[in-house]
Amino acid sequence: MRLLGLHHITAIAGDGKRNVDFYTRVLGLRLVKKTVNFDDPGTYHLYYGNAAAAPGTLLTFFLWEGLPPGRSGAGLTTAVAYSVPADALEFWRARLQANGVAVTGPARRFGEQVLAFADPDGLPLELVAGPEPDPRTPAPHPEVPAARGIRGFHGVTLATAAAAASAAVLTEDMGHRLVAEDGPRSRYAVGKGGPGTYVDLLADPGLPRGRSGLGTVHHVAFRTPNDPSQEEARDALAAHGLGVSPVIDRSYFHSIYYREPGGILFEIATDGPGFAVDEPLDQLGRSLRLPPWYESRRAEIEAHLPPLE
16 A cells, blocks of 8 residues: 555634634644535635645644534544654744643653644644654744744544554554554554654553544545555455445545544545645635535535634
8 A cells, every 4th residue: 555644634623713813823834725524515624734735734624613522532533743843842832822822841752852732622732843854844924934833744643442453454454664662652654754654553441432523633634646546545445344435536635534443534635636726826725615516506605604814
């Protein structure tokens, strides 16, 4: 299976204005796509990423205002980690605290320094500074120097009551390899390794079952280069008894979905066509984009969606 690392991570948020303010103003990410949930077009789907809107940098949100908060636990992604330069953590500690964000750490993990905090809906986030180079270009921001900016994902932490079955899917079916262990935490990487390729399994038999809701991750998507490699992946997953969806057109990439044994929803997404398929790269995120099959309903959809500015 030809997987390259993480493609995007999709979480659940409530208030859209608050979400946009936190991720663009506080964290300095770029709003790269403003569209709707293709399966629920009465709600937004927002994408945040780096300057190039590159796979491996994209945190996305379904906005479901009024949904109750989720509960962390087994069967959920319990932390989304971003990569920052090795000397950037003090800048980020000060910036987050100045914006009223409670910060924990830095703590040491696998030779890296980790700063932990949460977004306004309670989604657990981390900034990871380590010795590995990360050449990805951050989004330009007037208050965040490029030398301190967020590069893209470092990895994710998946909570499980028993890690063996999840680890087997990662290593035997998805081409990952075990690269580090520390007590209940095991780290896996794929492809060339490095920031953007890490999946940590955090095993605790005493964990209660997590509950999806505001502040939780809906699914984790992995990168594959193109449609043929995705079809190969789908065939391999099906051959190993995992219930995998048909290929679904998400306009900016093509997707297949399945659940790993711990219950977390995985996706494999193609790198293309990319986010400039329906608007120029320098204008990403400025206007509401709809897939062709919803364009005839644009007036109805726009009238229902709340303003984000």
